[in-house]
Amino acid sequence: MGPDTVSMNAHEGRRLRWLALAGTLVIAPLFFIGGPDWTSGPVHKSVWNLGHILYFALLTFAIQPWRWLSGRQLWLATTTLVLAVGLVIEFLQSGLGRQDDWHDVWRNLVGTWLILACHPVFTPATRLSARQRMRALIAVVLVVFELGLTGSVAVKQFQINQQLPLLYDFSRTDPLTLWRGNLTPSDAHSDINGQSLKISLSTRLYSGVTLDNLPVDWRGYDQLTVTLFNPDETDLPLTLRVNDVEHERGSNVYRDRFNAQLLLEPGLNIFTLALGDIENAPHNRTMNMDNIRRLGIFTTRLPAPRTIYLLDLRLR
Known part of the structure; x- marks a missing residue:
């Protein structure tokens, strides 16, 4: 890899970091204003909650904690910090009259883990170990699982709206x-x-x-x-x-x-x-x-x- 290629990669990396930082600044107020309210339907709420994954993925990429930490320290310190931030956000939301959802704390971690696990995959000239590949795979699976939960909510809501003229399906057990x-x-x-x-x-x-x-x-x-x-x-x-x-x-x-x-x-x-x-x-x-x-x-x-x-x- 020549000097010009290295320079271009570094420039592109800085540009993506700034874009990620800009994204976090745009999204951050939405934790406290806007979004679904108590009258909103299940699909609206479920899709909105996926924003936690997006936000903490962008935040992790913008900060890039792997520049200072590595190995277990990287994962432990970042996970602890994101967990603490997530708990504070939920407490603040409940204090502002917004509905708290402790599943959001998990989504925050999933977004962070996705970037921690996958950033080596996109780092030039990085030879991935079997452990790194496994971490990346697990992180992707966790994100897909959360997407699947939202998809399941959408399917159920579609079925409810399609059951007309019945307003309730009496065959349900729940x-x-x-x-x-x-x-x-x-x-x-x-x-x-x-x-x-x-x-x-x-x-x-x-x-x-x-x-x-x-x-x-x-x-x-x-x-x-x-x-x-x-x-x-x-x-x-x-x-x-x-x-x-x-x-x-x-x-x-x-x-x-x-x-x-x-x-x-x-x-x-x-x-x-x-x-x-x-x-x-x-x-x-x-x-x-x-x-x-x-x-x-x-x-x-x-x-x-x-x-x-x-x-x-x-x-x-």
Whole structure:
């Protein structure tokens, strides 16, 4: 390798370092401002979180700690520092009202390890040992695994949006990944979908369940049908709530969403609601029917605990 080639490689290396440093300066504020909020969907959050890998990969490349350290000292010192920085970031985020995610600390380390392991591969005239090759392979596998997790979230969300007209797939065995509240899969009263959801209601001021992850685009449909079963011999008043993303990012007041009072009589109950009523429910605006965010079923001030079954939930 001649002097001119060495000089060109050095110049290119310095240019890439400056670009990496510029990237870290641009990305750094995004740890504390912008990005997904508590109303954002799973795909948005998962893709955004991959930025931790990118940021710490750029930061590691910009600093290039291998200029001062090597061997175990390089890996131990860099890992300890990145771990400490990641913990501080998560504590600061929680203090600013942002949602902390300790998986992000792991992603920070993955981004750093990727550069520590792979930089010798791209260093001219470097003869890689078997250990270095193995480190590079493991680092790449960790990154691919994180990408795969995001891909899995995207696939699941695609499946949820494609299950229309069903708003919930009753064959699922893990309802609490999509719902909040005290509910479990049940074989009781399961003639419609092969399985129902048993909902346990308490005497709290508000007691019920909320479907937080559901198909968001309700355009092209006219009705919402909710099928419930009341195993008791007395009526049970319920409230059905539907809201869009704009409601949650706004004032979140009662008049800015759809609320319907349902009287659940003993036995099987099928409630049919016009989507036009849902669309026009918010005061001073129309609901965004292609970005529905949440559906809830709840009671108020029950004198005693009750149990009901959700048999079907779909658009027509």
